[in-house]
Amino acid sequence: MLKRDISRLQSLKARRTVVPAKSVEDAYHLVYSSTQPWLGLARTQRTASDSPADQLRWEVWIAALTPSPHGIRGTWAQACLLAGQGRDMLWALIEALVPGRSVGSVSQEIQQRIASGALAPSSRLRERRLARSLRVPASSVRLALADLATTGLVEVSANGCFAVVAVSAHVSRHGPATGDHRMLDRDACRMSARVPALSEVPLPHLEQQVLELVAEGYEDPEIASRLGLGTDRHVQYRLARIARRFRLGAVVRPQLVDHAYTHGALAAPAVLHPLLLEANAYGLVRTLAAGRPVNAYARLLGLKPYQAQYLLKKTRARLNATSRASMIRRAWQRQILGPTQFAMDLAGLHVEGPQPPEAGRWVIVPLLSGYRLAAPAGGPQPTRHLDVPDQEAADAAGRFISGRPGFAPLWITQPAKPGEPVRVSWGRPHSALRSRPSAGPIPPSRDAEFCLAQRA
Incomplete structure (x- = not known):
C-alpha cells in the first residue's frame, strides 16, 4: 500500500502552463489522501527514534503534510513540492518498517571506530561503504553522520561529503584526547576563528x-x-x-x-531564566552568531533547504524573536550564548552530544551566584562534577539534584586549598575521590526556593 501511494504521488509533475484552480485543489487532495493514513505511523517513528537528525526530518514531514485548518491555499508548484515531501516520508517509512539497527546504535558504532583509529583522522567517510560494512541502509549512515557532525567528531564539506575531524591542539575541556573522551569543540573553534580583534575606537x-x-x-x-x-x-x-x-x-x-555583545561595543541584555534548546536548534543559533549561512548548517546536518527553514522558524518561535538578529539577543538573554557559567555548561554538554533517553534529563540548578546546568552520569561519562563557589552553594546544588535519575550516588568534595571551588559529584566514584574528605549524605529535595534558603 505504501508503494501504491508513492506511485500516486509521482503522477504530480511540474507544469509550465497555467493550471486551473480546480486541478490545484485536486492535487492537494491527492497528496493528503495518500499521506494521511501514514501520519500516525510517522509520529510513532519520530517518538521511537534515538537520533536528533532523524526526529527532525520526521517532524518536518508531519508538519508539512498535516492539512491546514484554514483550507487549501497554494499553487500547483507548491502542491508538487508537497508531493515530493510525501514521497520522501513514505520511502522512509518503508525503510523503517524493515527490522534493523537504530540510527543511534549506528552513530555509536561509527564513534567507536573513530576512537579506536579504524577510521583515520581527515579520512573521507563514504556512506555506501560504511553502510555495507555496518549492514544498514545508507540513509541510516547519513543520519548518524549528521548527529556526529553536531558533536564535532566529523565535519561536512561544501558538497555534502563527510570526513573525520583531524585531531588538533584544541581539545575539549572535558578531558584529554584519549578513548571516548576525544571530543573537539568544533563550534568553539569556528566561533573564535571568526571573531577578529575589536577596534579600540568605540562605536559612535x-x-x-x-x-x-x-x-x-x-x-x-x-x-x-x-x-x-x-x-x-x-x-x-x-x-x-x-x-x-x-x-x-x-x-x-x-x-x-x-x-558587539562579546566585546562590549553594546551593553549585554539583562539575563533571564535559562532556556534549553534541542541540539539542532542550539547549533543553528551558534551558526547564526558565527556569521555562517543557514544552508551551510543544513548541509552539515544533511537537511534539505525546506527542512532548514522549518528549523529556523521553529527556533525563532521558541526564542520569541522576530528576526535572526533578535534571535541572538534573545539567546544572550536566555543564557544560550554569552559569558555566564550556564552558557559554558551548556556548550560543554552539547559537545558531548545528545543524552540517551534512559539516562535522565539535564537539570537547571538555581544558585545564588547564578544558574548552572547539570547532566546525569552514565555512558562515556560515568562520573560528573559541578564546581561551585562555596559550601553553601554546594549544599543547595546537592539538595536540588539529589534523588533525580542519573544523579546517584552524590557526594561533595572539599577543596584542597582555601579559595578553590567546592566540587559536587555524582555517578560512579573514583578511588582518588573517595580518599578526600567529603560531606555526609544529602537528603533529596526538589524545592528550588528551599535550596536557595538553606545554609551550611
Missing part, C-alpha cells in the same frame, strides 16, 4: 542606536524613521561602517550583534 552613538534597534528586531524602514535617517539605505550604510570597525568581511546582522 548613532551607530550604537542603529545596532541596538537591529538587535531588537526592527526593520530598516522603522529604524530610519525612529532615528531620522531618511531612507533605509542610510541604515545599511551605518551597518557597513560597523562591520568595518569590527574588521568583519561582510555585513551579517546576527554576527554583528553577537560581536
Whole structure:
C-alpha cells in the first residue's frame, strides 16, 4: 500500500502552463489522501527514534503534510513540492518498517571506530561503504553522520561529503584526547576563528542606536524613521561602517550583534531564566552568531533547504524573536550564548552530544551566584562534577539534584586549598575521590526556593 501511494504521488509533475484552480485543489487532495493514513505511523517513528537528525526530518514531514485548518491555499508548484515531501516520508517509512539497527546504535558504532583509529583522522567517510560494512541502509549512515557532525567528531564539506575531524591542539575541556573522551569543540573553534580583534575606537552613538534597534528586531524602514535617517539605505550604510570597525568581511546582522555583545561595543541584555534548546536548534543559533549561512548548517546536518527553514522558524518561535538578529539577543538573554557559567555548561554538554533517553534529563540548578546546568552520569561519562563557589552553594546544588535519575550516588568534595571551588559529584566514584574528605549524605529535595534558603 505504501508503494501504491508513492506511485500516486509521482503522477504530480511540474507544469509550465497555467493550471486551473480546480486541478490545484485536486492535487492537494491527492497528496493528503495518500499521506494521511501514514501520519500516525510517522509520529510513532519520530517518538521511537534515538537520533536528533532523524526526529527532525520526521517532524518536518508531519508538519508539512498535516492539512491546514484554514483550507487549501497554494499553487500547483507548491502542491508538487508537497508531493515530493510525501514521497520522501513514505520511502522512509518503508525503510523503517524493515527490522534493523537504530540510527543511534549506528552513530555509536561509527564513534567507536573513530576512537579506536579504524577510521583515520581527515579520512573521507563514504556512506555506501560504511553502510555495507555496518549492514544498514545508507540513509541510516547519513543520519548518524549528521548527529556526529553536531558533536564535532566529523565535519561536512561544501558538497555534502563527510570526513573525520583531524585531531588538533584544541581539545575539549572535558578531558584529554584519549578513548571516548576525544571530543573537539568544533563550534568553539569556528566561533573564535571568526571573531577578529575589536577596534579600540568605540562605536559612535548613532551607530550604537542603529545596532541596538537591529538587535531588537526592527526593520530598516522603522529604524530610519525612529532615528531620522531618511531612507533605509542610510541604515545599511551605518551597518557597513560597523562591520568595518569590527574588521568583519561582510555585513551579517546576527554576527554583528553577537560581536558587539562579546566585546562590549553594546551593553549585554539583562539575563533571564535559562532556556534549553534541542541540539539542532542550539547549533543553528551558534551558526547564526558565527556569521555562517543557514544552508551551510543544513548541509552539515544533511537537511534539505525546506527542512532548514522549518528549523529556523521553529527556533525563532521558541526564542520569541522576530528576526535572526533578535534571535541572538534573545539567546544572550536566555543564557544560550554569552559569558555566564550556564552558557559554558551548556556548550560543554552539547559537545558531548545528545543524552540517551534512559539516562535522565539535564537539570537547571538555581544558585545564588547564578544558574548552572547539570547532566546525569552514565555512558562515556560515568562520573560528573559541578564546581561551585562555596559550601553553601554546594549544599543547595546537592539538595536540588539529589534523588533525580542519573544523579546517584552524590557526594561533595572539599577543596584542597582555601579559595578553590567546592566540587559536587555524582555517578560512579573514583578511588582518588573517595580518599578526600567529603560531606555526609544529602537528603533529596526538589524545592528550588528551599535550596536557595538553606545554609551550611
